[in-house]
Amino acid sequence: MAKADNRPFALRTYAPEKLREALRRMYLIRRFEEGAEDCYMRGLIHGTMHLSIGQEASAMASCMELTDADKITSTHRGHGHCIAKGANVGRMFAEFFGKETGYCHGRGGSMHIADVKTGNLGANGIVGGGLPIAVGAALSAKRLGKPDVTVCFFGDGANNEGAFHEALNMAAIWKLPVVFVCENNRYGMSTPASYATAVPNISDRAAAYAMPGITVDGNDFSAVAEAVHHAIRRARNGEGPSLVENLTYRWRGHSKSDRNRYRTKEEIEEWMARDPIARFQADLIAHGILDQAGADAIAAEAVAAVAAGVEFAKASPAPDISEVTRYVHAE
Amino acid sequence: MAKADNRPFALRTYAPEKLREALRRMYLIRRFEEGAEDCYMRGLIHGTMHLSIGQEASAMASCMELTDADKITSTHRGHGHCIAKGANVGRMFAEFFGKETGYCHGRGGSMHIADVKTGNLGANGIVGGGLPIAVGAALSAKRLGKPDVTVCFFGDGANNEGAFHEALNMAAIWKLPVVFVCENNRYGMSTPASYATAVPNISDRAAAYAMPGITVDGNDFSAVAEAVHHAIRRARNGEGPSLVENLTYRWRGHSKSDRNRYRTKEEIEEWMARDPIARFQADLIAHGILDQAGADAIAAEAVAAVAAGVEFAKASPAPDISEVTRYVHAE
Amino acid sequence: MNAINPETALRTMSYAEAIREAMALAMEADPAVVLMGEDIGVYGGAFQVTLDLIERFGPDRVMDTPISELGGAGVAVGAALTGLKPIYEFQFSDFAMLAMEQIVNQAAKLRYMLGGEAAVPVVFRLPSGSGTGAAAQHSQSIEAWFGHVPGLKVLQPSTPEDAKGMLLAALADPDPVMIFEHKLLYKTRGHVPAGRYLTPIGKALVRRTGTDLTIVAGSIMVHRALEAAETLVAEGISAEVIDLRSIRPIDHATILASVRKTGRLMVVYEGVKAFGVGAEISALVAESDAFDYLDAPILRLGAADAPVPYNPDLERAAVPQVDTIAAGARRLFRREV
């Protein structure tokens, strides 16, 4: 009998390069959002943005098994999903800067960023707005006979929208290949999930749709990867949807205008101590997939990519002011 | 020790007069709807109507403990609820005839019939439309310090509306005095509940709102009365909402334009054999609360009341055509 | 559909049948076309428009949806974004109010928000209008709202021929299209050409030429306006009747040309008068050079300022009828508006 493999799921399942790439993308998400925050502070970006710093494991581990043909639907807090799915940070910055080279040609901004070519159907400014859209994407795959799955990201707050209920029910009755990934960061804006949601775990609601539901430590890369892996396998096998709840936390405020009146410094610090990137990196090093020098190189690469992305965005042209109605309809 | 009372819940709980009155109202519902159907066939009523014949136990047993201060919200299939809650069939017919003496002064018709004075906040043409409204009524009771409860009727089809989800969640987090009564007659229009709803019992969804849920034989008066009794007690005690699912069946088509392509004659006949009125009457007779002559008198009384109601409606004046915009705003 | 010879010049069928024929043709030609909606399967739809299609195309392509308009419309949007061409039927246009989010925030805006990198070729069908005794929540005419929404196309066919041609045009369009179908028109009959043809989106049609007065009307009001126009002949009033087949985009040119010719304009529509289709048409003329040709104020005939009442006499009184249209025209000549 072979010796039992006691490594965490992700480490025994994915090739070392794939794991290192995952770490790289997690660093990229972190540095990208810090960079965006910095640009915002310096007045280079207008509007608002919702940072996912602290939630990188949830985004990245949920995308480990997705190809460009697989789809995701994302949220207002979508930079992490976008990068995890394979987007280019230069074009993302360009979008934040409102440039024609941005993913949305400067029309969408942070809340609508999408990269349809890598299967990212877009962030969404409407809480819960992506849920039925994800089910529709899964319906397309099933009807067109494709093996693609759709991963639908949404927050704890979104789970109280009617759209959640309608979408999950339809996905279930039609056994569609979709994985609902709830990123429960404990708050919908300022409102605690424990106040707004009648059940302790959002995955408790999976039973109302006769689908499997599981709650995992969303800052544990491997735990998320494992839960989503099973859900994706189920989806690809035609067994229908699943609900995976990743318990996590955003370090920053809800948006740039958050005055943080609803949570304590202690709570924030407690969660910062559970940094999902540091944890994943430590795991990789502990299991010999990476050494410290390699980790440092990956981290440095992320810094460089972000810096280059900002430069690309700055150097890019703005949309022509006369083209305000361009892209409303097919050309 | 006293001898155990083996009579069905309703019979050991409610006074004989109250039970006989319940039977009377059930007959009234049946005869009223048959009368309405007849008037419709004869061209006296226009539009459409949704008959609840076969579902009388669900309506009546759910209203046994309600006072005029307690509220109900009803549905497009609302005649039974309306009569059970205490409405006058003359004014109901007058409404169907579009008369100024009707409950809605001829503006509403069957789908909007209401009798606010007896606590009926109205039928609703929008499936699921009454669910949040019921929660609002329960909120009023709680905030205004009143002991009133609200019974919210809705169908199996309505349970897939987002409004269901949002309403039940809010009722639960605020522990509001509302009882959600799902009349599962197996179809939403033509669509089987078993197809449209991902779970076998709609009461299975109560767990998603951390509230008690129970499924009962909706044609068994006592079973419904018992389930609703406990739910109302819970509500009045400040313990929050409950979900009661009454399994029942409508003998008629969905509406007057139903061509009945989706269910079999056998199925309909099977359910007609489970007539909730005959069953309740037999129970009352078996337990000596009524004899056959008394039952016949009650039935005859319903016939007479319906005939008188039709006459009242016919004799009533129509609204003045110049008053088409009357009642849009407070006068 | 089966027994009709495509060579026959005058194929007559009902508006509902014409829509059904368009759907069947499209489904035969393109496996990506799917139908979604409540009770559109064995029931055939509340107005029997999809009757028997589930037998022909199966439940995978004629999908009964749960009573979940927001979700259903959203699934259609997501499907359209990823390769299907869904036709989503709202059982009544009133229920589109549950799905405004997906129609307006998502379908209409996705291409733009994504900088042209995505398309949402979805078609929404919406049975609309009053006259059936179904009262306030089942009788509305809310098409004007969607005229206010960039990214949408909004159609309202008045004949079986257009009902078919517009649905086929909508399916050929890469962007979201809403088609308002008047419930009272479903059983009206008319000539419908065989095979596939596209009624151009955004083009109004002069249904009757006249010299003294332009009546712009849409959907069922076209028929009432035509009837009223006939009664006006005896009074020496020659009315031109324009069928406003498309609310978004609007065919300015046809309307303005007619007004320049007649010097008088009346707009007839079933929606509530205020903020309705009439306001937009009136404003288009009032801001154009056709303004100089006007010999009388612009008259709007829309619904009374009330929800649709149940009582049949009130219901009739609430919206323009042949006699009120004719009376409106007369007022324009006496200048008493």
Next chain:
Amino acid sequence: MNAINPETALRTMSYAEAIREAMALAMEADPAVVLMGEDIGVYGGAFQVTLDLIERFGPDRVMDTPISELGGAGVAVGAALTGLKPIYEFQFSDFAMLAMEQIVNQAAKLRYMLGGEAAVPVVFRLPSGSGTGAAAQHSQSIEAWFGHVPGLKVLQPSTPEDAKGMLLAALADPDPVMIFEHKLLYKTRGHVPAGRYLTPIGKALVRRTGTDLTIVAGSIMVHRALEAAETLVAEGISAEVIDLRSIRPIDHATILASVRKTGRLMVVYEGVKAFGVGAEISALVAESDAFDYLDAPILRLGAADAPVPYNPDLERAAVPQVDTIAAGARRLFRREV
């Protein structure tokens, strides 16, 4: 609110503070008044309008709702039907699209459908408009839609004084009222009388008198129109600026009187031009006797026919600004529209 002497003639506060003062006054006077909405408690609302009210009135009267707009609005409707007077805040007016069913099918129609036997005294507050870089789903101006809905009252205060007075008037009204508050106005300051006063619903206000041109504008556009009017003085154009404080009902009399005087009309609004507020105002004038006084076509300045773009220059270009308003006025004198 606390330290201010009610005798002081010029109490200055922000638009947001004025709304807050109105809510606090109403809540003190009437225990039936409750606030509902997302993050209106400790967070103080997305735009800080309800800041600190939860501390004063407690969570039973300042109720954070889950992210459930349809349900939340519906709960407010049900509560209004049964004795409470809820003020429901949509975090952004864009999200009202999730609740159109409850607003339009229920709140607006209940009194009518029930033949006058019920009332729904609910107030919906809707932060609205562009200019914040929040892009297509957080920047819309959809007030025109509600102008099309009998049973509703629709307000758009442009000053702190009106913001307070209209909210108090809305609470005193027995029927549902929607108040559109422009996000860019929240921090603008102005005089606000102390105590309880009601700004009449349905009355427009002449903010600037003039003789040559009538500009009808609402909400933030009032300020831009006033600024444009000043620049026009040098060019010899005397513009009258009317603040369209109420969209439903509309104050015909004030608008028509002004147009009869000036002979020229321009309507400025932030919603999409087509089917917007401008269409209704234009049509009202074009169907009235004021039509005879018009010396030029009626000009509408609304938003570009596109969703609101993210890029700040595009965003600015998409809606009327002071310079485009002034240019519009000039066009009316050159008759090049």
